[in-house]
Amino acid sequence: MQTYLKNGYIVTMGADETVYDGGGVLIEGENIVAVGRIDPKLVKPDAEVIDLQGKYVLPGFVNTHVHTSQQISRGVGDDVDFMTWLHKRMWPYESNMTEEDSYVSTLMTSLELIRSGVTSFAEPGGQFVSGMARATAESGLRGKLAKSVMDCGEGLPAVWQKTTQQELDEQVYDLERFHNTADGRVQVWFGLRTIFNNTDELIVKTKELADKYGVGIHMHVAEAKSEQEFTYAKFGEGTVKHLENLGVLDKNLLAVHTVYLTDEELELFKKREVKVSHNPASAMRVLGFARIPEMLDMGIMPSIGTDGASSSNRMDMVDEMWLTSLIHKGRMLDSTVVPSQDILRMATKWGARALMDDHLYGSLEAGKKADLIVIDPHGPSMMPVNDRIASLVTAMHSNNIQSTMCNGKWLMKDRVILTLDEEAILKEACARGAAIYDRAGIVLPDRFPVVKV
């Protein structure tokens, strides 16, 4: 079956980054067959033909860091300090989740991802890869799923106290069950939670296994000042330098946050082709500024992630793109840094590169997977559209995303989600979220006096 999108503003993000004004995209099965000027002879009589009337077509966005298991905890971390957030809120919350909770939480996240134009994401680690895999298969999205892996650290909940070998064995078990399922959309990576909770032995063995299976490693790296203080006290060097000494810095390491990096560590990222996920909202809340302008100057190609709902509440790539466009200008006192075209690269083809999939998606080119979005600028928040590329970053909201396609299948069309029952998931997710708060004994204080009427 073919789908023919015609008369659009096609932002390809391909090798030469051509934009086709009045162009088309022809899709057959899972793949893009032609882009730009479409030969009418290629279009079969029974093709689904959609006249875009000038709307944009872009590659689907790639969210390179999103905690799908945290979605139903939303609100749990607002306005509290880091240690309260971690020990009194997040650990009790996550350690009280069931496999079914993780499944529903991932379905809930999928709704927000699809609505904000995401077609592919990377999950850094929930407790139940099986639940996340089930939900990702149903949603129609692509996901790189990892387990939250911890083999050391003070005060961990009993259920999380595991040996190094147990953690490695569980990941291999998940990988062998779920990797490359759902037409290849569901993949399993190795996870390393943070250097606070991972021994050197675990880190080194994880790298060996990731190389053996040809998959990536997803790790929070140099995310907080407290982490920097910890690694200098313990190892006499920063996290990145320590990972280099362990032989782990490589093309298949996805390093997330990467806020506290020295010049030497930036050079190591460049040399080893380490992948970077920039998460501006969560960085602004507790962590600090990642050195994105410097990375762009050096040719390190960062990507963008939203983090989890317990850290930043909004799993919305459009919001993260907008924040990325603003915060570095403020930090550098220079309104020319991190321009919109770099942000679009970060959200599309550099995201695909970060997930080691740039041969498959991240740009609109013949032969690639049909992962794309249709954007309708109509409405008071985005019109008039004068600078057409910049407006995608500086003016667009996620409700301008009209339709989302992954692997040749519409996940959302005209703002209606087609793969999931949205209302049923919202209801189930709210009930499960509240039940976990109860089980974990988390009580959020009233911020204003409440009178029940």
Ligand SMILES: [Zn+2]
């Ligand atoms: Zn995270």
